[in-house]
Amino acid sequence: LSDFLSPDEITHIGFAHVGNNVLISRHALFFAADHISIADNVRIDAYCLFSGGEGIRIGRNVHVSAFTAILGRSSLEIGNFATVSARCTIFTSSDDYTGATMTNPTIPADYRGANHAPVRIGDHVIIGAGSTILPGVEVGNSAGIGAASLVKGNVTAFDLVAGVPARVIGRRVDGHLRLADQLLAVKRREVPNFGRQRT
Protein backbone atom coordinates (compact mmCIF):
# COMPACT_ATOMS: atom_id res chain seq x y z
CA LEU A 1 0.00 0.00 0.00
CA SER A 2 1.41 3.38 -0.98
CA ASP A 3 0.24 6.98 -0.81
CA PHE A 4 2.83 8.23 -3.31
CA LEU A 5 1.66 10.53 -6.11
CA SER A 6 1.70 9.38 -9.74
CA PRO A 7 4.20 11.08 -12.11
CA ASP A 8 1.33 13.13 -13.60
CA GLU A 9 0.21 14.29 -10.16
CA ILE A 10 3.80 15.32 -9.37
CA THR A 11 3.98 17.32 -12.62
CA HIS A 12 0.82 19.18 -11.58
CA ILE A 13 2.44 20.43 -8.37
CA GLY A 14 4.55 22.72 -10.60
CA PHE A 15 8.09 22.18 -9.30
CA ALA A 16 10.92 24.16 -10.94
CA HIS A 17 12.52 20.81 -11.74
CA VAL A 18 11.72 17.23 -10.85
CA GLY A 19 13.90 14.26 -11.78
CA ASN A 20 13.15 10.62 -12.53
CA ASN A 21 11.89 8.03 -10.07
CA VAL A 22 10.78 10.60 -7.49
CA LEU A 23 8.36 9.45 -4.77
CA ILE A 24 6.24 12.09 -3.04
CA SER A 25 3.50 11.37 -0.52
CA ARG A 26 0.11 12.83 -1.36
CA HIS A 27 0.10 14.06 2.24
CA ALA A 28 3.16 16.27 1.77
CA LEU A 29 2.54 20.01 1.31
CA PHE A 30 4.52 22.40 -0.92
CA PHE A 31 4.33 26.21 -0.90
CA ALA A 32 5.99 28.10 -3.79
CA ALA A 33 6.68 24.81 -5.55
CA ASP A 34 8.06 26.73 -8.54
CA HIS A 35 11.07 27.54 -6.29
CA ILE A 36 11.66 23.87 -5.48
CA SER A 37 13.96 21.63 -7.50
CA ILE A 38 14.13 17.87 -6.88
CA ALA A 39 16.68 15.52 -8.47
CA ASP A 40 16.38 11.80 -9.30
CA ASN A 41 15.43 9.04 -6.86
CA VAL A 42 14.25 11.38 -4.09
CA ARG A 43 11.60 10.26 -1.59
CA ILE A 44 9.48 12.71 0.42
CA ASP A 45 7.19 11.12 3.00
CA ALA A 46 3.81 11.96 4.51
CA TYR A 47 3.18 15.22 6.38
CA CYS A 48 6.35 16.93 5.18
CA LEU A 49 5.94 20.67 4.62
CA PHE A 50 8.22 22.55 2.22
CA SER A 51 8.06 26.33 2.01
CA GLY A 52 9.96 27.28 -1.16
CA GLY A 53 11.39 30.61 0.08
CA GLU A 54 14.22 31.82 -2.18
CA GLY A 55 14.69 28.27 -3.42
CA ILE A 56 15.02 24.67 -2.25
CA ARG A 57 17.32 22.31 -4.17
CA ILE A 58 17.20 18.63 -3.23
CA GLY A 59 19.98 16.41 -4.61
CA ARG A 60 19.65 12.86 -5.89
CA ASN A 61 18.81 9.89 -3.66
CA VAL A 62 17.71 12.12 -0.78
CA HIS A 63 15.12 10.86 1.70
CA VAL A 64 13.05 13.39 3.64
CA SER A 65 11.18 11.44 6.29
CA ALA A 66 7.69 12.01 7.72
CA PHE A 67 6.71 15.23 9.53
CA THR A 68 9.81 17.17 8.43
CA ALA A 69 9.30 20.90 7.83
CA ILE A 70 11.43 23.27 5.75
CA LEU A 71 10.45 26.80 6.66
CA GLY A 72 11.66 30.33 5.97
CA ARG A 73 12.31 33.01 3.39
CA SER A 74 15.89 32.15 2.38
CA SER A 75 17.28 29.18 0.42
CA LEU A 76 18.11 25.56 1.22
CA GLU A 77 20.36 23.12 -0.60
CA ILE A 78 20.43 19.43 0.34
CA GLY A 79 23.22 17.40 -1.28
CA ASN A 80 23.13 14.02 -2.97
CA PHE A 81 22.51 10.89 -0.85
CA ALA A 82 21.53 12.91 2.23
CA THR A 83 18.99 11.65 4.79
CA VAL A 84 16.66 13.81 6.84
CA SER A 85 14.97 11.64 9.48
CA ALA A 86 11.45 12.10 10.81
CA ARG A 87 10.28 15.29 12.55
CA CYS A 88 13.24 17.47 11.60
CA THR A 89 12.82 21.20 11.10
CA ILE A 90 15.12 23.24 8.87
CA PHE A 91 14.67 27.00 9.27
CA THR A 92 16.04 29.51 6.76
CA SER A 93 14.43 32.34 8.77
CA SER A 94 14.21 32.93 12.51
CA ASP A 95 12.79 35.76 14.62
CA ASP A 96 14.89 38.05 16.84
CA TYR A 97 14.96 36.45 20.30
CA THR A 98 16.75 39.37 22.07
CA GLY A 99 13.51 41.27 22.69
CA ALA A 100 14.73 44.28 20.72
CA THR A 101 12.03 43.79 18.09
CA MET A 102 8.61 42.21 17.73
CA THR A 103 8.21 38.67 16.49
CA ASN A 104 6.06 36.54 14.18
CA PRO A 105 4.69 36.97 10.66
CA THR A 106 1.49 38.78 11.68
CA ILE A 107 3.71 41.83 12.47
CA PRO A 108 4.92 44.18 9.67
CA ALA A 109 8.59 43.63 8.70
CA ASP A 110 9.64 47.12 9.96
CA TYR A 111 8.79 46.06 13.53
CA ARG A 112 10.65 42.75 13.32
CA GLY A 113 14.32 41.77 13.30
CA ALA A 114 14.04 38.35 11.69
CA ASN A 115 17.23 36.73 10.41
CA HIS A 116 17.08 35.15 6.96
CA ALA A 117 20.08 33.12 5.79
CA PRO A 118 20.68 30.17 3.44
CA VAL A 119 21.19 26.67 4.80
CA ARG A 120 23.41 24.12 3.05
CA ILE A 121 23.33 20.40 3.88
CA GLY A 122 26.16 18.53 2.15
CA ASP A 123 26.28 15.22 0.27
CA HIS A 124 25.82 12.03 2.37
CA VAL A 125 24.78 13.96 5.49
CA ILE A 126 22.46 12.13 7.89
CA ILE A 127 20.26 14.12 10.27
CA GLY A 128 18.77 12.25 13.26
CA ALA A 129 15.09 12.36 14.12
CA GLY A 130 13.63 15.48 15.70
CA SER A 131 16.61 17.75 14.97
CA THR A 132 16.43 21.47 14.30
CA ILE A 133 18.75 23.35 11.92
CA LEU A 134 18.90 27.14 12.20
CA PRO A 135 19.41 29.76 9.44
CA GLY A 136 22.90 30.21 8.01
CA VAL A 137 24.12 26.73 8.97
CA GLU A 138 26.36 24.77 6.62
CA VAL A 139 26.63 21.04 7.30
CA GLY A 140 29.72 19.66 5.55
CA ASN A 141 29.66 16.57 3.34
CA SER A 142 29.25 13.22 5.14
CA ALA A 143 28.59 14.82 8.53
CA GLY A 144 26.12 13.20 10.96
CA ILE A 145 23.72 14.84 13.41
CA GLY A 146 22.37 12.90 16.41
CA ALA A 147 18.66 12.67 17.21
CA ALA A 148 16.98 15.70 18.81
CA SER A 149 19.93 18.03 18.16
CA LEU A 150 19.86 21.80 17.80
CA VAL A 151 22.34 22.82 15.10
CA LYS A 152 23.23 26.52 15.45
CA GLY A 153 26.69 26.59 13.85
CA ASN A 154 28.48 25.04 10.91
CA VAL A 155 29.32 21.33 11.05
CA THR A 156 32.67 20.15 9.65
CA ALA A 157 32.64 17.43 7.00
CA PHE A 158 32.57 13.91 8.52
CA ASP A 159 32.01 15.21 12.07
CA LEU A 160 29.33 13.46 14.14
CA VAL A 161 27.59 16.06 16.29
CA ALA A 162 24.75 15.79 18.80
CA GLY A 163 22.96 17.63 21.58
CA VAL A 164 21.35 20.97 22.36
CA PRO A 165 23.26 22.87 21.12
CA ALA A 166 25.03 20.27 18.96
CA ARG A 167 28.68 19.49 19.81
CA VAL A 168 31.17 17.13 18.20
CA ILE A 169 30.91 13.61 19.65
CA GLY A 170 32.84 11.70 16.98
CA ARG A 171 33.82 11.23 13.35
CA ARG A 172 32.15 9.24 10.59
CA VAL A 173 34.12 6.85 8.39
CA ASP A 174 34.09 7.04 4.59
CA GLY A 175 32.79 3.58 3.61
CA HIS A 176 29.60 5.14 2.24
CA LEU A 177 31.60 7.02 -0.43
CA ARG A 178 33.04 3.81 -1.88
CA LEU A 179 29.60 2.18 -1.81
CA ALA A 180 28.05 5.20 -3.55
CA ASP A 181 30.65 4.94 -6.34
CA GLN A 182 29.85 1.23 -6.70
CA LEU A 183 26.11 1.90 -6.75
CA LEU A 184 26.46 4.63 -9.40
CA ALA A 185 28.65 2.37 -11.54
CA VAL A 186 26.07 -0.45 -11.39
CA LYS A 187 23.19 1.94 -12.15
CA ARG A 188 25.07 3.52 -15.08
CA ARG A 189 25.42 0.08 -16.64
CA GLU A 190 21.63 -0.37 -16.31
CA VAL A 191 20.66 3.20 -17.28
CA PRO A 192 23.35 5.03 -19.30
CA ASN A 193 22.35 8.49 -18.02
CA PHE A 194 22.00 7.54 -14.35
CA GLY A 195 23.74 9.95 -12.01
CA ARG A 196 24.77 12.37 -14.76
CA GLN A 197 21.70 14.58 -14.74
CA ARG A 198 21.93 18.10 -13.35
CA THR A 199 20.75 18.37 -9.72
Ligand SMILES: CC(C)(COP(=O)(O)OP(=O)(O)OC[C@H]1O[C@@H](n2cnc3c(N)ncnc32)[C@H](O)[C@@H]1OP(=O)(O)O)[C@@H](O)C(=O)NCCC(=O)NCCS
Ligand atom coordinates in the same frame (compact mmCIF):
# COMPACT_ATOMS: atom_id res chain seq x y z
C1 LIG B 1 24.46 10.22 17.29
C2 LIG B 1 24.39 8.72 17.46
C3 LIG B 1 24.51 8.03 16.09
C4 LIG B 1 25.58 8.36 18.34
O1 LIG B 1 25.56 6.99 18.58
P1 LIG B 1 26.90 6.33 19.25
O2 LIG B 1 28.07 6.52 18.33
O3 LIG B 1 26.51 4.94 19.65
O4 LIG B 1 27.20 7.27 20.46
P2 LIG B 1 27.15 6.95 22.04
O5 LIG B 1 25.79 6.47 22.45
O6 LIG B 1 28.34 6.12 22.39
O7 LIG B 1 27.32 8.42 22.64
C5 LIG B 1 28.52 9.14 22.63
C6 LIG B 1 28.30 10.41 23.43
O8 LIG B 1 27.40 11.26 22.70
C7 LIG B 1 26.20 11.50 23.46
N1 LIG B 1 25.06 11.42 22.53
C8 LIG B 1 24.78 10.43 21.66
N2 LIG B 1 23.69 10.72 20.95
C9 LIG B 1 23.25 11.91 21.40
C10 LIG B 1 22.15 12.72 21.05
N3 LIG B 1 21.30 12.37 20.09
N4 LIG B 1 22.01 13.88 21.70
C11 LIG B 1 22.87 14.25 22.68
N5 LIG B 1 23.96 13.52 23.04
C12 LIG B 1 24.12 12.36 22.40
C13 LIG B 1 26.16 10.39 24.50
O9 LIG B 1 25.43 10.78 25.64
C14 LIG B 1 27.62 10.18 24.78
O10 LIG B 1 28.07 11.20 25.64
P3 LIG B 1 29.20 10.93 26.77
O11 LIG B 1 30.44 10.51 26.00
O12 LIG B 1 29.34 12.26 27.45
O13 LIG B 1 28.66 9.84 27.61
C15 LIG B 1 23.04 8.26 18.10
O14 LIG B 1 23.03 8.53 19.50
C16 LIG B 1 21.83 8.98 17.50
O15 LIG B 1 21.37 10.03 17.95
N6 LIG B 1 21.32 8.40 16.40
C17 LIG B 1 20.22 8.97 15.65
C18 LIG B 1 19.27 7.85 15.26
C19 LIG B 1 18.06 8.38 14.52
O16 LIG B 1 17.61 9.50 14.69
N7 LIG B 1 17.53 7.52 13.65
C20 LIG B 1 16.34 7.88 12.87
C21 LIG B 1 16.18 7.00 11.65
S1 LIG B 1 17.52 7.20 10.45
